Amino acid sequence: MHAITDFMVNDHRSCDGLLVAVEHAVVNAAWATAQTEFARFSDAMRYHFAAEERVLFPLFEQSTGMYHGPTQVMRAEHTQMLQLLASTASALEAADSDDYAGSAETLLIMMQQHNLKEENVLYPMCDQHLADQLDALLPELQRQIAGQDESTR
Numbered sequence: 001m002h003a004i005t006d007f008m009v010n011d012h013r014s015c016d017g018l019l020v021a022v023e024h025a026v027v028n029a030a031w032a033t034a035q036t037e038f039a040r041f042s043d044a045m046r047y048h049f050a051a052e053e054r055v056l057f058p059l060f061e062q063s064t065g066m067y068h069g070p071t072q073v074m075r076a077e078h079t080q081m082l083q084l085l086a087s088t089a090s091a092l093e094a095a096d097s098d099d100y101a102g103s104a105e106t107l108l109i110m111m112q113q114h115n116l117k118e119e120n121v122l123y124p125m126c127d128q129h130l131a132d133q134l135d136a137l138l139p140e141l142q143r144q145i146a147g148q149d150e151s152t153r
Helices: 003-027 031-064 070-093 097-129 131-145
Strands: none
Touching (some): 003 031, 031 070, 031 097, 070 097, 097 131
């Protein structure tokens, strides 16, 4: 069973789709639409990170005793991606297509590398170590990803 992997990979793809909508708006120089779509993308990314950092990672760490392993690396990458989200948002606000392209490309590359690590290493480890907690874990992850936790806003 790969319930955690399947659920979290599905959210990765959802975030990817939101970024595509931003790209389409930028290509069409629809800056207001791009900003709106980017806000949706940024929120989705923040909710995804919150689900991992507040729910999934702590359970994994408690279950395995690995507090300085893959979850620490993923948290550091989340911090870097949040910084890239901010610089990308600034480029959109300025309607600067060159700055946007540079920031967005860096963000996309980082997201792809990050997602590969989670999807091929961390999530399968979570499936293995947290299988007995799925009934409580998956609804909580879903709640976080939906932005239903006030502390993620």
